[in-house]
Amino acid sequence: MAVQTDWHNITLEIPFASRKHALFAKQTIEVDAELQPQAVRRTLDVKDNVLIATFSTLTVRLARLTTNAFLENVDLVVRTLAEFGEEAEKGSSKT
Numbered sequence: 001m002a003v004q005t006d007w008h009n010i011t012l013e014i015p016f017a018s019r020k021h022a023l024f025a026k027q028t029i030e031v032d033a034e035l036q037p038q039a040v041r042r043t044l045d046v047k048d049n050v051l052i053a054t055f056s057t058l059t060v061r062l063a064r065l066t067t068n069a070f071l072e073n074v075d076l077v078v079r080t081l082a083e084f085g086e087e088a089e090k091g092s093s094k095t
Contacts (some may be wrong), residue, residue, distance in 0.1 A: 008057050008062075009056050009059060011052065012055075014053070019022070019046065019048055019049045021044050021081055040058075042055050
């Protein structure tokens with residue numbers, strides 16, 4: 001059986017309303033490690049107000065699964081920011 005050595009690379013750029021929101025998303029998502037670190041590599045960066053996620057996977061299937069899971073996490077962060085972001089920022093400025 002041949003060993004698979006070709007990595008499949010995906011880069012996603014997710015714009016946010018502000019750099020602060022992009023950093024919040026990065027910090028929230030990067031807490032969870034990849035379930036298969038030997039087969040999936042992930043880097044998260046923020047440039048201005050854009051969250052940049054780069055994935056390298058050993059299979060196309062893992063690329064799809066990893067991308068889907070990441071986008072579900074982004075969706076949750078975006079909905080949370082929409083619901084509580086303004087209130088949380090007001091509350092944190094009082095301290």
